[in-house]
Amino acid sequence: GDSVTQMEGPVTLSEEAFLTINCTYTATGYPSLFWYVQYPGEGLQLLLKATKADDKGSNKGFEATYRKETTSFHLEKGSVQVSDSAVYFCAYTGGGNKLTFGTGTQLKVEL
């Protein structure tokens, strides 16, 4: 069935390091793809999204490109900050008119 798989965490990086969090999906049709972020003690917030193949979503220095040929939507940031420490969720609109989330990847950024 439809699903989304993202890399397990925690991912621990030093400040200013390059970040990649992998996300792949299996879905029929042309789903919309999302990255949501959850800061400690808060609800989720939309970070970026892409609605069709080759679209690039970007926000706050984060980017992800909808790659239909590899069914991927990897999250990248060139230089992470301590304030980026959070849990990142890849998600897609699957069947049944709902948003399906991956298991989440915890990012810890240290000085």
Add this chain to the structure above:
Amino acid sequence: DSGVTQTPKHLITATGQRVTLRCSPRSGDLSVYWYQQSLDQGLQFLIQYYNGEERAKGNILERFSAQQFPDLHSELNLSSLELGDSALYFCASSADAEPYNEQFFGPGTRLTVL
């Protein structure tokens, strides 16, 4: 602040009991979504209401029910509670019925079943 409010923030109850979680969506949003977040299941979609009507259903147990009222606030009712129902319950809202539009999440209600 997303504009979505949830009450209460914390709830501690016993097995077999019934609780009601409340959500007020952002002003103007017609859709309300309920999610359950637990360590073993991750973030699971439970149910969506749009303008008072059930729109989509996910992994919601029969012991759970929800409704959306004319003023668009929503309540999630959990009954015959079990230890495994302990989780963080999030409400989210969006402007219309389509899941590919941004959903705005509330801060959650943490339910502990003892």
